[in-house]
Amino acid sequence: MPPRSSPTVRQQRLGAELRKLREQSGMTASQAGALLGADQARISNIESGRLGLSAERLRTLSRNYDCDDRDLVDALAGMTGDRARRWWEEYRETLPTGFLDLAELEHHALELRTTQTATLPGLLQTVDHARALFRETANPIPPHEVEYRVSFRIKRQAVLYRDDPLAFTAIIHEAALRMQFGGRAATRTQLHHILEMSESDHITVLVLPFEAGAFPAPGQTIVYAVGPVPQLDTVQLDHFHGPVFIDAAEQLDTYRRIVDRMESLALKPEESRDFIRDIALAL
Incomplete structure (x- = not known):
């Protein structure tokens, strides 16, 4: 071969x-x-x-x-010999490879923890919210590519609905919750969707309010993917040029501590749901 x-x-x-x-x-x-x-x-x-x-x-x-x-x-x-053609391969000729690598990472992770300070987690986005985001890229993309990206993002969410759903913790800053991508109605629908998803046993949504003050790595979206052993954990960071993947032991330890710290500053799950509900009611 x-x-x-x-x-x-x-x-x-x-x-x-x-x-x-x-x-x-x-x-x-x-x-x-x-x-x-x-x-x-x-x-x-x-x-x-x-x-x-x-x-x-x-x-x-x-x-x-x-x-x-x-x-x-x-x-x-367990990482060898997997020749199955996964769903994301159908996008290989139409989307950047970093998108496909992220879907592969999510598919194989045992648990995902993410911190979001300016945008909402892709795994919890509605179609309208995702479409509004992709229409505002730094380098404008044609409408058909916007739809490819929206379709891909929604398909990634299957990891939350499968028979063995992915354990997912989302730490979301208040700023991200208040940004009205797609307008008031779309934002209200998006917040209600997050509330509904947060009721699932395998999904935890935690809000980091403005009043929590300073926190580490502000402005950086972090996805911490837990592997079968700690050495195989992976961190994914968002950048304008595409996803970046990190696996060096010292860096993994740094990002693990960042996520732990942000989780300690966030509201508890029920308090977070009340907080999101109040924002939605005010729209």
Whole structure:
């Protein structure tokens, strides 16, 4: 099988974790390839995410690297061999790859925690709210692409409705709740939708009011995706040029503390629902 030309973020992550294990063992790519019956180029392509590998081969590599973290090895093995064509692949020719990588991240996460200070969580947006956002991009996009993006965003929300729904915590600043994207009626509908979703057992909505004062990372949208083991957690940040994905251990720890701090400053779930309800009633 030839190397992939554009590996996904998940495929790149698997390769990067294997590279970490190899480097920690002090083994070169040539040595690793020799033990596996392959050449250095194959190991390099695996570590870049350009080539896949079976769970059996991954376990062989982990033994060669003297990795005794069984939970990590099991989690990495679970990332191999997934050749199922997921729903987001139908958008590969029409949307930026970062959108698809985000959908893949959400699909495989065990839990998502997000902080929103200027916009509302994509997983909780209504069609009208999402459409209003996409119509106001820095570089205007044609109407048909707006609809592609709205459709994609709504389909991403399936992770909240599946048989094993994703555990989702949204920490939303008051500023984001008060912004009237799409007008008063659309905003009122959007707030009622958030209220309805917050009643689900697997969804927690927490409001960070203006009166809470200062908080870390103001203005930055953070999505913290919990993996099967802490080493495989991922942070996604929004930027004008597209999603950015972070997985370095020190950075993960920093963003985990930021999200924890913002959650500690936010209102409790029932207080948050009352707060959102009051804003909606005032519209």
